[in-house]
Amino acid sequence: MTQTRQAKPAISTTADVPAVELRRVTRTYGKGDTAIRALDGVSTSFPNARWTAVMGPSGSGKSTLLHCAAGLEGVTSGEVLVAGADITGASDEELTTLRRDTIGFVFQSFNLIGSLTAEQNVALPLRLGGQRVSARDAKEVLASVGLADRGKHRPRELSGGQRQRVAIARAMVTRPAVLFADEPTGALDSSSAKTVLALLREMVEQSGQSIVMVTHDPAAAASADSVLFLSDGRIVDHAHRPTAAQVAERLAALEV
Numbered sequence: 228m229t230q231t232r233q234a235k236p237a238i239s240t241t242a243d244v245p246a247v248e249l250r251r252v253t254r255t256y257g258k259g260d261t262a263i264r265a266l267d268g269v270s271t272s273f274p275n276a277r278w279t280a281v282m283g284p285s286g287s288g289k290s291t292l293l294h295c296a297a298g299l300e301g302v303t304s305g306e307v308l309v310a311g312a313d314i315t316g317a318s319d320e321e322l323t324t325l326r327r328d329t330i331g332f333v334f335q336s337f338n339l340i341g342s343l344t345a346e347q348n349v350a351l352p353l354r355l356g357g358q359r360v361s362a363r364d365a366k367e368v369l370a371s372v373g374l375a376d377r378g379k380h381r382p383r384e385l386s387g388g389q390r391q392r393v394a395i396a397r398a399m400v401t402r403p404a405v406l407f408a409d410e411p412t413g414a415l416d417s418s419s420a421k422t423v424l425a426l427l428r429e430m431v432e433q434s435g436q437s438i439v440m441v442t443h444d445p446a447a448a449a450s451a452d453s454v455l456f457l458s459d460g461r462i463v464d465h466a467h468r469p470t471a472a473q474v475a476e477r478l479a480a481l482e483v
């Protein structure tokens with residue numbers, strides 16, 4: 228797997244093109260009387276080089292929104308644009324290219340490969356993209372998340388916070404224009420969560436990457452630039468740089 232890496236697709240990262248745009252997106256599960264409308268005509272833009280959190284009560288459609296926005300799930304109707312490109316009718320091959328070159332993922336459950344070392348996990352996206360990766364490259368990225376001395380460790384030999392930092396390093400290595408994070412701090416203690424949130428902030432400030440993050444945690448949401456609130460598959464509220472207390476208050480109002 229050492230062929231020359233293909234040029235990145237022409238993605239726009241200019242400030243006036245949103246990182247992700249949803250236009251009248253509906254996602255229905257099932258049919259007939261038992262059909263569930265998980266997303267109900269959602270139109271919104273996730274700005275470029277900004278971090279947006281998505282919150283809402285359980286079952287409000289947060290994960291569905293993230294999956295549709297990232298091309299992991301198709302929409303029932305409406306359009307999804309990532310970095311200006313319409314991915315609504317994209318083929319599996321186009322989506323694979325998008326996932327390899329333009330977007331990254333960080334999940335609550337880390338999704339590291341247990342048989343690979345931290346270094347090998349970090350290098351994996353580049354190897355899958357056909358690039359030769361030196362151990363030094365992987366080490367540099369691990370050092371940037373504070374794990375310079377853990378490169379040879381396997382996931383089971385790392386703490387939860389360290390595993391998530393490996394997952395973030397893996398997501399950073401391809402410099403994705405958009406990072407989708409699903410409960411990235413959900414399995415972490417508050418000190419590890421702070422470290423992870425600081426790393427996400429660095430991705431936005433230093434590399435101009437965009438983050439769309441689903442979370443249940445008001446403190447995590449308050450680390451973002453803005454917060455969208457979903458209820459019953461619709462966007463019902465929006466807050467710019469709220470405090471954790473303000474986020475908790477708005478969420479409580481939706482949960483009654």
Ligand SMILES: Nc1ncnc2c1ncn2[C@@H]1O[C@H](COP(=O)(O)OP(=O)(O)OP(=O)(O)O)[C@@H](O)[C@H]1O
Nearest residue numbers: 256257263265283284285286287288289290291292
């Ligand atoms: N694969 C599926 N098949 C059927 N219904 C689904 C499926 N996935 C999600 N749903 C339903 O769609 C709605 C939205 O689910 P979603 O997982 O997006 O909510 P959420 O806000 O992420 O919830 P939570 O906070 O509990 O993770 C829920 O009513 C859920 O039961």
